[in-house]
Amino acid sequence: MTHTMRIVAMQKEQIGDLNKTNEPFLLFGRLVPTFHDDVWSFTEELFEMPSETKFPDDRIDCEAYISQPDKIIYLAYADDICIGQIRLVKQWNKYCYVENLAVCQAYRQSGIGRQLFRKAEAWAKERGLLGITLEAQDDNLAACRFYQKMGMALGGVDTMRHAFNLNIDKALFWYLKF
Template sequence: MNRESKIMISPLNTELIEDINKTNDSFKLYGRVVPSLQSGKWSYEEVLLDEPREIRFPDDKLDWDQYINQEDKTLFLAYMNHTCIGQIRIIKDWNRFCYIENIATKKDYRGSGVGKLLLNKAEEWAKQRKLVGMSLEAQDDNLGACQFYVKQGFILGGVDTLKQSSNADIGTTLYWYKLFNEPIK
């Protein structure tokens, strides 16, 4: 990444809708998170896969106008030199968390700070709405994403082994949380 280039974060508007799925590059699955619950606390081990593989999520086909100028949901796009390099799609969830529906960075820009900037923007949005934290889901075989979330201050808060049971390729759904303040005990 050119140090002279500045990353700009823009909220979605009608002119930017065509850029949303441009961030949907393939990514490598190279390990798995193996969660464990002991005395009410989640922990996990990281296990590398014998054979890493590339996957790509299908493009999202949503009514993108529903994310423009809304109080309870939005989508931010990251740009460098007028090229869309990342996105984060968020909603105000029922539990007063900012739920991250999707976060993606173009392959060539991963590791450059784009994801962190997008998460920071989501956190700013959530705090403006007096939400208690951020949450998201990741699959147990997406070790790279899970490691990124932990690095950004997320903790494992739950596991669901049935949510994706209709999809043979997906095992366990992991629920990650970042609390803005310490939880009330």
């Protein structure tokens, strides 16, 4: 059975779909960054015991993203079911910041994340932005691998950003320059 796939800018009547993409994901390893001669590199460390986690539901003013020049939420649909989202904001440094990228479990590894990311690239380029940036946690190895596949480079590490969360050691900042 084939699905009709579409990606649309979120409208008021779709606000209820935003958190439908917030499903559990597997933490199976971490990215271990090193900084040497002004260049970031990294290795991977796989966990002996993978675990599942889930981000809390977003509690944002969704209407503030509708029909705005400097922010947008794109939703991906298979037929009429919301299966993915990407939330974008134009930053002060002329980068497009990805606030969130999520795909429902049943649709992961199917190209939906790639399509959403390409939509973000097009949105950023239409606005004359310099590239895309985002934060991923070091223990979300699947996300880190995905961002690498999308051509992003590790541009910085913050060891204090998630000091309150014993599970997250480092916040990793990824960049794609156009």
